[in-house]
Amino acid sequence: MPELPEVEVVRRGLESWVSGRVVTEVDVLHPRAVRRHVAGGPDFAARLKGHRIGEARRRGKYLWLPLADSPSAILAHLGMSGQLLVQPEDAADEKHLRIRVRFEDDLGTELRFVDQRTFGGLSLHGTTPDGLPDVIAHIARDPLDPAFDDEAFHQGLRRSRTTIKRALLNQSLISGVGNIYADEALWRAKLHYERPTATFTRPRTTELLGHIRDVMNAALAVGGTSFDSLYVNVNGESGYFERSLDAYGREGEPCRRCGTPMRRRPWMNRSSYFCPRCQRVPRG
DNA sequence: GCCATAACCTGGGGGC
DNA sequence: TGCCCCCAGGTTATGG
Incomplete structure:
Protein backbone atom coordinates (compact mmCIF):
# COMPACT_ATOMS: atom_id res chain seq x y z
CA MET A 1 0.00 0.00 0.00
CA ALA A 137 -6.31 22.48 0.57
CA HIS A 138 -7.59 20.64 3.67
CA ILE A 139 -4.74 18.11 3.63
CA ALA A 140 -2.20 18.91 6.33
CA ARG A 141 1.50 19.18 5.61
CA ASP A 142 3.37 15.92 6.08
CA PRO A 143 6.09 15.30 8.66
CA LEU A 144 8.86 15.39 6.05
CA ASP A 145 7.75 18.85 4.89
CA PRO A 146 10.22 21.44 6.27
CA ALA A 147 7.23 23.69 7.03
CA PHE A 148 5.45 21.06 9.12
CA ASP A 149 4.54 22.72 12.43
CA ASP A 150 5.39 20.35 15.31
CA GLU A 151 3.85 22.64 17.91
CA ALA A 152 0.58 22.99 16.00
CA PHE A 153 0.45 19.20 15.69
CA HIS A 154 0.95 18.85 19.44
CA GLN A 155 -1.79 21.36 20.17
CA GLY A 156 -4.03 19.51 17.73
CA LEU A 157 -3.48 16.28 19.65
CA ARG A 158 -4.21 18.01 22.96
CA ARG A 159 -7.44 19.50 21.64
CA SER A 160 -8.77 16.25 20.17
CA ARG A 161 -10.83 13.79 22.13
CA THR A 162 -9.69 10.74 20.23
CA THR A 163 -6.93 8.13 20.32
CA ILE A 164 -3.47 8.36 18.85
CA LYS A 165 -3.73 6.03 15.88
CA ARG A 166 -6.95 7.66 14.69
CA ALA A 167 -5.20 11.00 14.94
CA LEU A 168 -2.20 9.77 12.95
CA LEU A 169 -4.51 8.65 10.16
CA ASN A 170 -6.40 11.94 10.15
CA GLN A 171 -4.95 13.60 7.06
CA SER A 172 -6.15 17.04 8.09
CA LEU A 173 -3.95 16.86 11.20
CA ILE A 174 -0.89 15.15 9.73
CA SER A 175 -0.71 13.67 6.24
CA GLY A 176 1.17 10.81 4.70
CA VAL A 177 0.82 8.35 7.58
CA GLY A 178 -1.17 5.21 6.80
CA ASN A 179 -1.86 2.00 8.68
CA ILE A 180 1.60 0.50 8.18
CA TYR A 181 3.73 3.45 9.26
CA ALA A 182 1.34 4.32 12.07
CA ASP A 183 1.91 0.86 13.57
CA GLU A 184 5.65 1.08 12.96
CA ALA A 185 6.02 4.51 14.59
CA LEU A 186 3.84 3.55 17.57
CA TRP A 187 5.92 0.40 18.12
CA ARG A 188 9.12 2.44 18.03
CA ALA A 189 7.63 4.95 20.46
CA LYS A 190 6.28 2.14 22.72
CA LEU A 191 2.80 3.63 22.55
CA HIS A 192 -0.49 1.74 22.46
CA TYR A 193 -2.67 2.68 19.50
CA GLU A 194 -5.58 3.55 21.76
CA ARG A 195 -3.77 6.03 23.96
CA PRO A 196 -5.91 9.17 24.22
CA THR A 197 -4.29 12.07 22.39
CA ALA A 198 -5.23 14.46 25.21
CA THR A 199 -2.66 12.70 27.46
CA PHE A 200 0.26 13.61 25.22
CA THR A 201 2.95 15.79 26.73
CA ARG A 202 5.14 17.88 24.46
CA PRO A 203 8.19 15.58 24.88
CA ARG A 204 6.04 12.55 24.03
CA THR A 205 4.72 14.23 20.89
CA THR A 206 8.23 15.24 19.90
CA GLU A 207 9.50 11.70 20.36
CA LEU A 208 6.65 10.23 18.34
CA LEU A 209 7.21 12.68 15.49
CA GLY A 210 10.87 11.71 15.53
CA HIS A 211 9.98 8.04 15.13
CA ILE A 212 7.52 8.82 12.33
CA ARG A 213 10.22 10.72 10.46
CA ASP A 214 12.82 8.03 11.11
CA VAL A 215 10.70 5.19 9.80
CA MET A 216 9.62 7.18 6.74
CA ASN A 217 13.16 8.26 5.95
CA ALA A 218 14.37 4.68 6.30
CA ALA A 219 11.71 3.50 3.86
CA LEU A 220 12.53 6.34 1.51
CA ALA A 221 16.22 5.52 1.56
CA VAL A 222 15.54 1.95 0.47
CA GLY A 223 12.72 2.70 -1.97
CA GLY A 224 14.73 5.47 -3.53
CA THR A 225 17.29 3.03 -4.84
CA SER A 226 14.78 0.85 -6.63
CA PHE A 227 13.99 2.97 -9.66
CA ASP A 228 16.98 3.60 -11.79
CA SER A 229 15.46 2.52 -15.07
CA LEU A 230 12.47 3.61 -17.10
CA TYR A 231 10.23 1.90 -14.61
CA VAL A 232 8.83 4.46 -12.20
CA ASN A 233 8.64 2.38 -9.09
CA VAL A 234 5.22 2.44 -7.75
CA ASN A 235 4.32 -0.99 -6.69
CA GLY A 236 2.77 0.01 -3.41
CA GLU A 237 4.07 -3.13 -1.79
CA SER A 238 6.67 -1.01 0.03
CA GLY A 239 9.03 -3.32 -1.79
CA TYR A 240 12.40 -3.53 -0.20
CA PHE A 241 11.32 -1.97 3.06
CA GLU A 242 8.84 -4.72 3.74
CA ARG A 243 11.44 -6.94 5.34
CA SER A 244 12.43 -4.12 7.69
CA LEU A 245 9.00 -3.77 9.29
CA ASP A 246 9.02 -4.28 13.06
CA ALA A 247 5.29 -4.36 13.77
CA TYR A 248 3.04 -4.48 10.71
CA GLY A 249 2.13 -8.00 9.62
CA ARG A 250 4.13 -9.68 12.41
CA GLU A 251 1.30 -11.33 14.38
CA GLY A 252 2.68 -14.15 16.52
CA GLU A 253 6.29 -13.32 15.73
CA PRO A 254 8.58 -12.19 18.56
CA CYS A 255 8.83 -8.49 19.32
CA ARG A 256 12.26 -7.35 18.12
CA ARG A 257 12.75 -5.56 21.46
CA CYS A 258 11.49 -7.96 24.11
CA GLY A 259 10.64 -11.24 22.37
CA THR A 260 6.96 -11.22 23.37
CA PRO A 261 4.71 -12.51 20.54
CA MET A 262 3.28 -9.60 18.60
CA ARG A 263 -0.49 -9.26 18.45
CA ARG A 264 -3.00 -8.23 15.84
CA ARG A 265 -6.29 -6.63 16.77
CA PRO A 266 -9.19 -5.74 14.48
CA TRP A 267 -9.37 -1.98 14.36
CA MET A 268 -11.55 0.27 12.20
CA ASN A 269 -12.16 -2.44 9.59
CA ARG A 270 -8.43 -3.08 9.40
CA SER A 271 -5.71 -4.31 11.77
CA SER A 272 -3.42 -2.94 14.41
CA TYR A 273 -0.18 -4.77 15.16
CA PHE A 274 1.53 -4.15 18.48
CA CYS A 275 3.63 -5.67 21.24
CA PRO A 276 1.43 -6.35 24.29
CA ARG A 277 4.40 -5.85 26.61
CA CYS A 278 6.14 -2.81 25.14
CA GLN A 279 2.92 -1.05 24.17
CA ARG A 280 0.66 -1.30 27.19
CA VAL A 281 -3.04 -0.59 27.02
CA PRO A 282 -3.66 2.78 28.64
CA ARG A 283 -5.64 2.67 31.86
CA GLY A 284 -9.22 3.86 32.03
C1' DG B 1 -18.35 21.29 15.02
C1' DC B 2 -16.42 17.13 16.31
C1' DC B 3 -16.01 12.30 16.21
C1' DA B 4 -17.07 7.44 14.79
C1' DT B 5 -18.41 4.36 11.34
C1' DA B 6 -19.90 2.52 6.75
C1' DA B 7 -19.07 2.31 2.01
C1' DC B 8 -16.38 2.17 -1.99
C1' DC B 9 -13.64 -1.84 -4.86
C1' DT B 10 -11.24 -6.25 -6.52
C1' DG B 11 -8.40 -10.30 -6.40
C1' DG B 12 -5.67 -13.44 -3.55
C1' DG B 13 -5.99 -16.98 -0.37
C1' DG B 14 -7.92 -20.18 3.00
C1' DG B 15 -11.53 -23.39 4.22
C1' DC B 16 -14.56 -26.85 2.83
C1' DT C 1 -11.97 -28.17 -8.84
C1' DG C 2 -14.75 -24.66 -7.44
C1' DC C 3 -17.40 -21.93 -4.44
C1' DC C 4 -17.75 -18.83 -0.57
C1' DC C 5 -16.05 -15.66 2.48
C1' DC C 6 -12.54 -12.92 4.56
C1' DC C 7 -9.02 -9.59 4.05
C1' DA C 8 -6.29 -5.63 2.45
C1' DG C 9 -7.15 0.11 3.51
C1' DG C 10 -7.29 5.79 2.11
C1' DT C 11 -10.79 8.75 1.66
C1' DT C 12 -15.34 10.54 1.76
C1' DA C 13 -20.12 10.60 3.03
C1' DT C 14 -23.20 10.05 6.58
C1' DG C 15 -25.03 9.83 11.07
C1' DG C 16 -24.90 10.65 16.03
Missing part, protein backbone atom coordinates in the same frame (compact mmCIF):
# COMPACT_ATOMS: atom_id res chain seq x y z
CA PRO A 2 1.55 3.25 -1.03
CA GLU A 3 2.12 5.64 1.84
CA LEU A 4 4.24 8.75 1.90
CA PRO A 5 7.66 7.14 1.19
CA GLU A 6 6.30 5.16 -1.75
CA VAL A 7 4.53 8.20 -3.16
CA GLU A 8 7.71 10.26 -2.84
CA VAL A 9 9.60 7.61 -4.80
CA VAL A 10 6.97 7.87 -7.51
CA ARG A 11 7.22 11.66 -7.48
CA ARG A 12 10.95 11.45 -8.08
CA GLY A 13 10.39 9.04 -10.93
CA LEU A 14 7.87 11.37 -12.55
CA GLU A 15 10.29 14.24 -12.10
CA SER A 16 12.89 12.30 -14.06
CA TRP A 17 10.75 10.80 -16.78
CA VAL A 18 7.66 12.98 -17.29
CA SER A 19 8.31 16.60 -16.22
CA GLY A 20 8.96 18.89 -19.17
CA ARG A 21 7.12 16.74 -21.72
CA VAL A 22 4.11 17.89 -23.74
CA VAL A 23 0.90 15.81 -23.75
CA THR A 24 -0.51 14.80 -27.12
CA GLU A 25 -3.09 12.18 -26.28
CA VAL A 26 -4.89 10.81 -23.24
CA ASP A 27 -6.91 7.58 -23.14
CA VAL A 28 -9.23 7.07 -20.20
CA LEU A 29 -9.95 3.35 -20.14
CA HIS A 30 -12.00 3.22 -16.91
CA PRO A 31 -14.33 6.03 -15.80
CA ARG A 32 -13.75 5.33 -12.12
CA ALA A 33 -10.09 6.29 -12.49
CA VAL A 34 -11.16 9.89 -13.23
CA ARG A 35 -14.18 10.06 -10.92
CA ARG A 36 -12.69 13.03 -9.07
CA HIS A 37 -12.66 14.85 -12.39
CA VAL A 38 -16.37 15.61 -12.32
CA ALA A 39 -16.55 16.74 -15.96
CA GLY A 40 -15.59 13.20 -17.00
CA GLY A 41 -12.96 11.35 -18.98
CA PRO A 42 -13.33 13.10 -22.35
CA ASP A 43 -13.04 16.51 -20.67
CA PHE A 44 -9.99 15.34 -18.71
CA ALA A 45 -8.31 14.19 -21.91
CA ALA A 46 -9.19 17.31 -23.87
CA ARG A 47 -7.91 19.67 -21.19
CA LEU A 48 -4.51 17.98 -20.99
CA LYS A 49 -3.79 17.90 -24.68
CA GLY A 50 -1.05 20.28 -25.76
CA HIS A 51 0.09 21.21 -22.26
CA ARG A 52 3.62 20.88 -20.92
CA ILE A 53 4.08 19.02 -17.61
CA GLY A 54 5.83 20.97 -14.86
CA GLU A 55 7.77 19.77 -11.83
CA ALA A 56 6.13 16.97 -9.87
CA ARG A 57 5.05 17.88 -6.35
CA ARG A 58 3.67 16.00 -3.37
CA ARG A 59 1.84 16.53 -0.10
CA GLY A 60 1.24 13.50 2.06
CA LYS A 61 -0.04 10.75 -0.21
CA TYR A 62 -1.20 13.12 -2.93
CA LEU A 63 1.05 14.01 -5.80
CA TRP A 64 0.45 16.36 -8.68
CA LEU A 65 1.90 17.46 -11.97
CA PRO A 66 1.39 21.20 -12.53
CA LEU A 67 0.73 22.26 -16.10
CA ALA A 68 3.63 24.56 -16.87
CA ASP A 69 1.50 27.01 -18.88
CA SER A 70 -1.70 27.05 -16.83
CA PRO A 71 -2.77 27.56 -13.17
CA SER A 72 -3.89 23.95 -12.95
CA ALA A 73 -2.46 20.56 -12.15
CA ILE A 74 -3.02 16.85 -12.70
CA LEU A 75 -3.72 15.48 -9.23
CA ALA A 76 -2.96 11.83 -8.55
CA HIS A 77 -3.79 9.56 -5.65
CA LEU A 78 -2.64 5.95 -5.81
CA GLY A 79 -5.27 4.68 -3.38
CA MET A 80 -4.41 1.16 -2.29
CA SER A 81 -3.19 -0.40 -5.48
CA GLY A 82 -2.44 2.42 -7.92
CA GLN A 83 0.75 2.55 -9.97
CA LEU A 84 2.15 5.22 -12.26
CA LEU A 85 4.41 3.57 -14.79
CA VAL A 86 6.56 4.98 -17.55
CA GLN A 87 6.53 2.27 -20.20
CA PRO A 88 7.70 1.87 -23.79
CA GLU A 89 4.82 2.77 -26.08
CA ASP A 90 4.84 -0.69 -27.60
CA ALA A 91 4.75 -2.55 -24.28
CA ALA A 92 1.67 -4.71 -23.78
CA ASP A 93 -1.15 -3.12 -21.77
CA GLU A 94 -1.25 -4.07 -18.12
CA LYS A 95 -4.33 -6.01 -17.01
CA HIS A 96 -5.60 -3.11 -14.91
CA LEU A 97 -4.46 -0.24 -17.12
CA ARG A 98 -6.88 2.66 -16.49
CA ILE A 99 -5.33 5.75 -18.11
CA ARG A 100 -2.67 6.23 -20.78
CA VAL A 101 -0.89 9.55 -21.47
CA ARG A 102 1.18 9.99 -24.64
CA PHE A 103 3.71 12.74 -25.31
CA GLU A 104 4.76 14.60 -28.42
CA ASP A 105 8.51 13.98 -28.12
CA ASP A 106 10.22 10.94 -29.58
CA LEU A 107 11.43 9.36 -26.34
CA GLY A 108 9.19 6.41 -27.12
CA THR A 109 7.66 6.15 -23.66
CA GLU A 110 4.22 6.87 -22.22
CA LEU A 111 2.77 7.36 -18.76
CA ARG A 112 0.33 4.73 -17.52
CA PHE A 113 -1.97 4.69 -14.52
CA VAL A 114 -2.58 1.10 -13.49
CA ASP A 115 -4.90 0.30 -10.59
CA GLN A 116 -6.46 -3.00 -9.64
CA ARG A 117 -8.89 -1.82 -6.98
CA THR A 118 -9.60 1.60 -8.46
CA PHE A 119 -9.43 3.48 -5.18
CA GLY A 120 -6.93 5.80 -6.80
CA GLY A 121 -7.26 8.10 -9.77
CA LEU A 122 -6.25 11.19 -11.71
CA SER A 123 -8.07 14.51 -12.02
CA LEU A 124 -7.42 18.05 -13.17
CA HIS A 125 -7.88 20.99 -10.78
CA GLY A 126 -7.17 24.66 -10.46
CA THR A 127 -4.26 25.56 -8.21
CA THR A 128 -4.04 28.03 -5.34
CA PRO A 129 -1.47 30.87 -5.48
CA ASP A 130 1.07 28.61 -3.76
CA GLY A 131 0.56 25.92 -6.36
CA LEU A 132 -1.61 23.52 -4.34
CA PRO A 133 -4.55 21.87 -6.15
CA ASP A 134 -7.63 23.51 -4.64
CA VAL A 135 -9.33 20.24 -3.68
CA ILE A 136 -6.53 19.21 -1.31
Whole structure:
Protein backbone atom coordinates (compact mmCIF):
# COMPACT_ATOMS: atom_id res chain seq x y z
CA MET A 1 0.00 0.00 0.00
CA PRO A 2 1.55 3.25 -1.03
CA GLU A 3 2.12 5.64 1.84
CA LEU A 4 4.24 8.75 1.90
CA PRO A 5 7.66 7.14 1.19
CA GLU A 6 6.30 5.16 -1.75
CA VAL A 7 4.53 8.20 -3.16
CA GLU A 8 7.71 10.26 -2.84
CA VAL A 9 9.60 7.61 -4.80
CA VAL A 10 6.97 7.87 -7.51
CA ARG A 11 7.22 11.66 -7.48
CA ARG A 12 10.95 11.45 -8.08
CA GLY A 13 10.39 9.04 -10.93
CA LEU A 14 7.87 11.37 -12.55
CA GLU A 15 10.29 14.24 -12.10
CA SER A 16 12.89 12.30 -14.06
CA TRP A 17 10.75 10.80 -16.78
CA VAL A 18 7.66 12.98 -17.29
CA SER A 19 8.31 16.60 -16.22
CA GLY A 20 8.96 18.89 -19.17
CA ARG A 21 7.12 16.74 -21.72
CA VAL A 22 4.11 17.89 -23.74
CA VAL A 23 0.90 15.81 -23.75
CA THR A 24 -0.51 14.80 -27.12
CA GLU A 25 -3.09 12.18 -26.28
CA VAL A 26 -4.89 10.81 -23.24
CA ASP A 27 -6.91 7.58 -23.14
CA VAL A 28 -9.23 7.07 -20.20
CA LEU A 29 -9.95 3.35 -20.14
CA HIS A 30 -12.00 3.22 -16.91
CA PRO A 31 -14.33 6.03 -15.80
CA ARG A 32 -13.75 5.33 -12.12
CA ALA A 33 -10.09 6.29 -12.49
CA VAL A 34 -11.16 9.89 -13.23
CA ARG A 35 -14.18 10.06 -10.92
CA ARG A 36 -12.69 13.03 -9.07
CA HIS A 37 -12.66 14.85 -12.39
CA VAL A 38 -16.37 15.61 -12.32
CA ALA A 39 -16.55 16.74 -15.96
CA GLY A 40 -15.59 13.20 -17.00
CA GLY A 41 -12.96 11.35 -18.98
CA PRO A 42 -13.33 13.10 -22.35
CA ASP A 43 -13.04 16.51 -20.67
CA PHE A 44 -9.99 15.34 -18.71
CA ALA A 45 -8.31 14.19 -21.91
CA ALA A 46 -9.19 17.31 -23.87
CA ARG A 47 -7.91 19.67 -21.19
CA LEU A 48 -4.51 17.98 -20.99
CA LYS A 49 -3.79 17.90 -24.68
CA GLY A 50 -1.05 20.28 -25.76
CA HIS A 51 0.09 21.21 -22.26
CA ARG A 52 3.62 20.88 -20.92
CA ILE A 53 4.08 19.02 -17.61
CA GLY A 54 5.83 20.97 -14.86
CA GLU A 55 7.77 19.77 -11.83
CA ALA A 56 6.13 16.97 -9.87
CA ARG A 57 5.05 17.88 -6.35
CA ARG A 58 3.67 16.00 -3.37
CA ARG A 59 1.84 16.53 -0.10
CA GLY A 60 1.24 13.50 2.06
CA LYS A 61 -0.04 10.75 -0.21
CA TYR A 62 -1.20 13.12 -2.93
CA LEU A 63 1.05 14.01 -5.80
CA TRP A 64 0.45 16.36 -8.68
CA LEU A 65 1.90 17.46 -11.97
CA PRO A 66 1.39 21.20 -12.53
CA LEU A 67 0.73 22.26 -16.10
CA ALA A 68 3.63 24.56 -16.87
CA ASP A 69 1.50 27.01 -18.88
CA SER A 70 -1.70 27.05 -16.83
CA PRO A 71 -2.77 27.56 -13.17
CA SER A 72 -3.89 23.95 -12.95
CA ALA A 73 -2.46 20.56 -12.15
CA ILE A 74 -3.02 16.85 -12.70
CA LEU A 75 -3.72 15.48 -9.23
CA ALA A 76 -2.96 11.83 -8.55
CA HIS A 77 -3.79 9.56 -5.65
CA LEU A 78 -2.64 5.95 -5.81
CA GLY A 79 -5.27 4.68 -3.38
CA MET A 80 -4.41 1.16 -2.29
CA SER A 81 -3.19 -0.40 -5.48
CA GLY A 82 -2.44 2.42 -7.92
CA GLN A 83 0.75 2.55 -9.97
CA LEU A 84 2.15 5.22 -12.26
CA LEU A 85 4.41 3.57 -14.79
CA VAL A 86 6.56 4.98 -17.55
CA GLN A 87 6.53 2.27 -20.20
CA PRO A 88 7.70 1.87 -23.79
CA GLU A 89 4.82 2.77 -26.08
CA ASP A 90 4.84 -0.69 -27.60
CA ALA A 91 4.75 -2.55 -24.28
CA ALA A 92 1.67 -4.71 -23.78
CA ASP A 93 -1.15 -3.12 -21.77
CA GLU A 94 -1.25 -4.07 -18.12
CA LYS A 95 -4.33 -6.01 -17.01
CA HIS A 96 -5.60 -3.11 -14.91
CA LEU A 97 -4.46 -0.24 -17.12
CA ARG A 98 -6.88 2.66 -16.49
CA ILE A 99 -5.33 5.75 -18.11
CA ARG A 100 -2.67 6.23 -20.78
CA VAL A 101 -0.89 9.55 -21.47
CA ARG A 102 1.18 9.99 -24.64
CA PHE A 103 3.71 12.74 -25.31
CA GLU A 104 4.76 14.60 -28.42
CA ASP A 105 8.51 13.98 -28.12
CA ASP A 106 10.22 10.94 -29.58
CA LEU A 107 11.43 9.36 -26.34
CA GLY A 108 9.19 6.41 -27.12
CA THR A 109 7.66 6.15 -23.66
CA GLU A 110 4.22 6.87 -22.22
CA LEU A 111 2.77 7.36 -18.76
CA ARG A 112 0.33 4.73 -17.52
CA PHE A 113 -1.97 4.69 -14.52
CA VAL A 114 -2.58 1.10 -13.49
CA ASP A 115 -4.90 0.30 -10.59
CA GLN A 116 -6.46 -3.00 -9.64
CA ARG A 117 -8.89 -1.82 -6.98
CA THR A 118 -9.60 1.60 -8.46
CA PHE A 119 -9.43 3.48 -5.18
CA GLY A 120 -6.93 5.80 -6.80
CA GLY A 121 -7.26 8.10 -9.77
CA LEU A 122 -6.25 11.19 -11.71
CA SER A 123 -8.07 14.51 -12.02
CA LEU A 124 -7.42 18.05 -13.17
CA HIS A 125 -7.88 20.99 -10.78
CA GLY A 126 -7.17 24.66 -10.46
CA THR A 127 -4.26 25.56 -8.21
CA THR A 128 -4.04 28.03 -5.34
CA PRO A 129 -1.47 30.87 -5.48
CA ASP A 130 1.07 28.61 -3.76
CA GLY A 131 0.56 25.92 -6.36
CA LEU A 132 -1.61 23.52 -4.34
CA PRO A 133 -4.55 21.87 -6.15
CA ASP A 134 -7.63 23.51 -4.64
CA VAL A 135 -9.33 20.24 -3.68
CA ILE A 136 -6.53 19.21 -1.31
CA ALA A 137 -6.31 22.48 0.57
CA HIS A 138 -7.59 20.64 3.67
CA ILE A 139 -4.74 18.11 3.63
CA ALA A 140 -2.20 18.91 6.33
CA ARG A 141 1.50 19.18 5.61
CA ASP A 142 3.37 15.92 6.08
CA PRO A 143 6.09 15.30 8.66
CA LEU A 144 8.86 15.39 6.05
CA ASP A 145 7.75 18.85 4.89
CA PRO A 146 10.22 21.44 6.27
CA ALA A 147 7.23 23.69 7.03
CA PHE A 148 5.45 21.06 9.12
CA ASP A 149 4.54 22.72 12.43
CA ASP A 150 5.39 20.35 15.31
CA GLU A 151 3.85 22.64 17.91
CA ALA A 152 0.58 22.99 16.00
CA PHE A 153 0.45 19.20 15.69
CA HIS A 154 0.95 18.85 19.44
CA GLN A 155 -1.79 21.36 20.17
CA GLY A 156 -4.03 19.51 17.73
CA LEU A 157 -3.48 16.28 19.65
CA ARG A 158 -4.21 18.01 22.96
CA ARG A 159 -7.44 19.50 21.64
CA SER A 160 -8.77 16.25 20.17
CA ARG A 161 -10.83 13.79 22.13
CA THR A 162 -9.69 10.74 20.23
CA THR A 163 -6.93 8.13 20.32
CA ILE A 164 -3.47 8.36 18.85
CA LYS A 165 -3.73 6.03 15.88
CA ARG A 166 -6.95 7.66 14.69
CA ALA A 167 -5.20 11.00 14.94
CA LEU A 168 -2.20 9.77 12.95
CA LEU A 169 -4.51 8.65 10.16
CA ASN A 170 -6.40 11.94 10.15
CA GLN A 171 -4.95 13.60 7.06
CA SER A 172 -6.15 17.04 8.09
CA LEU A 173 -3.95 16.86 11.20
CA ILE A 174 -0.89 15.15 9.73
CA SER A 175 -0.71 13.67 6.24
CA GLY A 176 1.17 10.81 4.70
CA VAL A 177 0.82 8.35 7.58
CA GLY A 178 -1.17 5.21 6.80
CA ASN A 179 -1.86 2.00 8.68
CA ILE A 180 1.60 0.50 8.18
CA TYR A 181 3.73 3.45 9.26
CA ALA A 182 1.34 4.32 12.07
CA ASP A 183 1.91 0.86 13.57
CA GLU A 184 5.65 1.08 12.96
CA ALA A 185 6.02 4.51 14.59
CA LEU A 186 3.84 3.55 17.57
CA TRP A 187 5.92 0.40 18.12
CA ARG A 188 9.12 2.44 18.03
CA ALA A 189 7.63 4.95 20.46
CA LYS A 190 6.28 2.14 22.72
CA LEU A 191 2.80 3.63 22.55
CA HIS A 192 -0.49 1.74 22.46
CA TYR A 193 -2.67 2.68 19.50
CA GLU A 194 -5.58 3.55 21.76
CA ARG A 195 -3.77 6.03 23.96
CA PRO A 196 -5.91 9.17 24.22
CA THR A 197 -4.29 12.07 22.39
CA ALA A 198 -5.23 14.46 25.21
CA THR A 199 -2.66 12.70 27.46
CA PHE A 200 0.26 13.61 25.22
CA THR A 201 2.95 15.79 26.73
CA ARG A 202 5.14 17.88 24.46
CA PRO A 203 8.19 15.58 24.88
CA ARG A 204 6.04 12.55 24.03
CA THR A 205 4.72 14.23 20.89
CA THR A 206 8.23 15.24 19.90
CA GLU A 207 9.50 11.70 20.36
CA LEU A 208 6.65 10.23 18.34
CA LEU A 209 7.21 12.68 15.49
CA GLY A 210 10.87 11.71 15.53
CA HIS A 211 9.98 8.04 15.13
CA ILE A 212 7.52 8.82 12.33
CA ARG A 213 10.22 10.72 10.46
CA ASP A 214 12.82 8.03 11.11
CA VAL A 215 10.70 5.19 9.80
CA MET A 216 9.62 7.18 6.74
CA ASN A 217 13.16 8.26 5.95
CA ALA A 218 14.37 4.68 6.30
CA ALA A 219 11.71 3.50 3.86
CA LEU A 220 12.53 6.34 1.51
CA ALA A 221 16.22 5.52 1.56
CA VAL A 222 15.54 1.95 0.47
CA GLY A 223 12.72 2.70 -1.97
CA GLY A 224 14.73 5.47 -3.53
CA THR A 225 17.29 3.03 -4.84
CA SER A 226 14.78 0.85 -6.63
CA PHE A 227 13.99 2.97 -9.66
CA ASP A 228 16.98 3.60 -11.79
CA SER A 229 15.46 2.52 -15.07
CA LEU A 230 12.47 3.61 -17.10
CA TYR A 231 10.23 1.90 -14.61
CA VAL A 232 8.83 4.46 -12.20
CA ASN A 233 8.64 2.38 -9.09
CA VAL A 234 5.22 2.44 -7.75
CA ASN A 235 4.32 -0.99 -6.69
CA GLY A 236 2.77 0.01 -3.41
CA GLU A 237 4.07 -3.13 -1.79
CA SER A 238 6.67 -1.01 0.03
CA GLY A 239 9.03 -3.32 -1.79
CA TYR A 240 12.40 -3.53 -0.20
CA PHE A 241 11.32 -1.97 3.06
CA GLU A 242 8.84 -4.72 3.74
CA ARG A 243 11.44 -6.94 5.34
CA SER A 244 12.43 -4.12 7.69
CA LEU A 245 9.00 -3.77 9.29
CA ASP A 246 9.02 -4.28 13.06
CA ALA A 247 5.29 -4.36 13.77
CA TYR A 248 3.04 -4.48 10.71
CA GLY A 249 2.13 -8.00 9.62
CA ARG A 250 4.13 -9.68 12.41
CA GLU A 251 1.30 -11.33 14.38
CA GLY A 252 2.68 -14.15 16.52
CA GLU A 253 6.29 -13.32 15.73
CA PRO A 254 8.58 -12.19 18.56
CA CYS A 255 8.83 -8.49 19.32
CA ARG A 256 12.26 -7.35 18.12
CA ARG A 257 12.75 -5.56 21.46
CA CYS A 258 11.49 -7.96 24.11
CA GLY A 259 10.64 -11.24 22.37
CA THR A 260 6.96 -11.22 23.37
CA PRO A 261 4.71 -12.51 20.54
CA MET A 262 3.28 -9.60 18.60
CA ARG A 263 -0.49 -9.26 18.45
CA ARG A 264 -3.00 -8.23 15.84
CA ARG A 265 -6.29 -6.63 16.77
CA PRO A 266 -9.19 -5.74 14.48
CA TRP A 267 -9.37 -1.98 14.36
CA MET A 268 -11.55 0.27 12.20
CA ASN A 269 -12.16 -2.44 9.59
CA ARG A 270 -8.43 -3.08 9.40
CA SER A 271 -5.71 -4.31 11.77
CA SER A 272 -3.42 -2.94 14.41
CA TYR A 273 -0.18 -4.77 15.16
CA PHE A 274 1.53 -4.15 18.48
CA CYS A 275 3.63 -5.67 21.24
CA PRO A 276 1.43 -6.35 24.29
CA ARG A 277 4.40 -5.85 26.61
CA CYS A 278 6.14 -2.81 25.14
CA GLN A 279 2.92 -1.05 24.17
CA ARG A 280 0.66 -1.30 27.19
CA VAL A 281 -3.04 -0.59 27.02
CA PRO A 282 -3.66 2.78 28.64
CA ARG A 283 -5.64 2.67 31.86
CA GLY A 284 -9.22 3.86 32.03
C1' DG B 1 -18.35 21.29 15.02
C1' DC B 2 -16.42 17.13 16.31
C1' DC B 3 -16.01 12.30 16.21
C1' DA B 4 -17.07 7.44 14.79
C1' DT B 5 -18.41 4.36 11.34
C1' DA B 6 -19.90 2.52 6.75
C1' DA B 7 -19.07 2.31 2.01
C1' DC B 8 -16.38 2.17 -1.99
C1' DC B 9 -13.64 -1.84 -4.86
C1' DT B 10 -11.24 -6.25 -6.52
C1' DG B 11 -8.40 -10.30 -6.40
C1' DG B 12 -5.67 -13.44 -3.55
C1' DG B 13 -5.99 -16.98 -0.37
C1' DG B 14 -7.92 -20.18 3.00
C1' DG B 15 -11.53 -23.39 4.22
C1' DC B 16 -14.56 -26.85 2.83
C1' DT C 1 -11.97 -28.17 -8.84
C1' DG C 2 -14.75 -24.66 -7.44
C1' DC C 3 -17.40 -21.93 -4.44
C1' DC C 4 -17.75 -18.83 -0.57
C1' DC C 5 -16.05 -15.66 2.48
C1' DC C 6 -12.54 -12.92 4.56
C1' DC C 7 -9.02 -9.59 4.05
C1' DA C 8 -6.29 -5.63 2.45
C1' DG C 9 -7.15 0.11 3.51
C1' DG C 10 -7.29 5.79 2.11
C1' DT C 11 -10.79 8.75 1.66
C1' DT C 12 -15.34 10.54 1.76
C1' DA C 13 -20.12 10.60 3.03
C1' DT C 14 -23.20 10.05 6.58
C1' DG C 15 -25.03 9.83 11.07
C1' DG C 16 -24.90 10.65 16.03
